[in-house]
Amino acid sequence: MFTPTSSEFMALCREQVCFLTRGLGAASSVVYLSDRPFDGEAGKFVPVAIEPETGTHWSEHREAIELPQGKHHSLEAALLLPASLDRALSTDDFDRPDEERRVWLEGYQIVRPLTHEEAILGFLVTRRQDRPWIDREREQIEGVARTLALACILDRRAQWWKDSYGQQQQLHDRQRDLFDNLLHQLRNPLSALKIFGKLLLKRLKPGDTSQNFVQNILRESEHIQELLQQFDRVMDESPAGRLLPGEVREIATVVTPAEEPISLPAAGDRVESIALASILEPAIASARAIADDRQLQLYDRVPLDLPLVRANPLALREVVDNLIDNALKYTPAGGCICIEAGMEAGTEDAPFSTRSLLLAISDTGLGIPPEDLEHLFERRYRGVQAQGDIPGTGLGLAIVQNSLTQMGGSIEVFSPPRHPWPNPNFPASLSRGTTFVVRLPVSQA
Template sequence: EEREGSGVAAEVYRHLMRTIAHELRTPLTAIMGHTDILASCSIEEEGLWRRSQQFIAGEVERLARLVEDLLTLSRLDLGVSALVPVNLQVVVEEALSALWQSAEEKGVTLTLQAAPELPRVRGDADRLRQVFINLLDNGVKYTPSGGWVTVRLMSGKDQVRVEIHDTGMGIPQTDLPHIFDPLFRGDEARRAATGTGLGLTIVRTILAQHGAEILVQSEPEHGTTFSFALPIAA
């Protein structure tokens, strides 16, 4: 039974490595192709030269995000630092500030609804900030202009409940079981926005280290809601 479990784990690992190799190879191949175009361009072909230059810059940025997310995921294996009392509202406000410009450029409104006198939670502030940045970024990317992404912080008996709701494109039911899998991106998500497919994996990993489970409810064209609860600090 133990041997069988290790075999499954090894196959999952091999699949992940193949997927990472593919995700790295695709932009590299495209960059090489456009490098050849640049090398063969004449002075008169300035428009073609600029398009290739912009394409390469975009692919390099995509590679950099993928590598950064892979490094973040690997560092999470070390666990979180000591969990201490954290003002969750401040953490969320910092995450909102980080996403404000990209949301404004897209015409998406970010809002925070927090219960009064919210108690502190047990957590790692830096890691929790990453959770909110990833979820808010996800909401902004898949919400059209004129839409909303709302964070709700609600106080319970011994925990603070969190909801992040967007009015975006929603997630197909067939994709929902897989959205937290490393490097998974559904067909509609790929068409709608760029991404590494690791953001939600990082979110789930961090929350698991805080003893929290993340849940998702979504319906195509009716938006998505992510929710979880964090224990109140003693």
């Protein structure tokens, strides 16, 4: 595969072949570069600069060529110019017998390989037909070849360093995203731990010796939360952290395979048949305690006879925790939250490979503006909530979508709420609130 060259190197090549024409009277010159410049093999050669540069010549002769067999000194007698140039330069000399034509070419054509540490980078071909080259001119052409070889090495090294930097930057970004994911996921259980500690402290009678232990738990929880906030500040102050979504770094373009979504460790591993209720029951129990503390009504409708789903238990738990946490966070006091699960309508009798189980989490909270819906699953996107007082990172829903995609599931969002099944706890005409619908593949086991 031919390695792209910089515009600066291309300009240098053009200037050098123009010098051969204007300064030394060359009738035609071509610079070829190898498609395998650093592996010690000659490979094929692609023309990158040609003089005279006419549209016909350039467009018809960009195909790669191979060196003829033999040592370098035999190249002088090879027909290495594009065929159209050979025809344009043909004289009676080309009608001579092969041996006489070879002698003529060796006098009128010069071929100089562009080499570095025994690797062939390319070669320079220049020819004229009115007179043979003299020694002084040959020395000048040698200088042009050395200049091109050195410039090619510097250009390829610069490109390699740019590509290497770009790859390192991509690796850094992926590590940063994973670190952000871990910090984000740590906040959910920490918030629950603080709320449970406060609820427990309220239930203890005055003078109970357990109060000191609970207060210590709360104090250390606050300390951990402060440390997490410091992490956020440090990351935001770094050059990478200050970049906003959509901003572009001025680095070399690196062509790499499509990257897999950033997810937590083991999020895509160990997909197995599990009961959705085993994930929902502890999550609902924790959410109910938090909802009571925040004066929210929480309803759940999770049938016990649901089929198993194919999912990763750890990843699915994070999906459920993130969605429930959002419902709790963005629903004001007096609101309602409903967690429902069931078969997708119309798939009950379908083949197992096409059956889906739905999980719907609805709330009567602030809702999502239409202009934010299409960007809701982008990393760090918070939309209108970024101007509000409710803290957030804009990572949770991106983590949810990536995890579900890796498990073969999907997610949809509706605002105002739209329920997969009739729901007596939510009026059909509700104009505020949100419903997230998770679709999971049913296990065939």
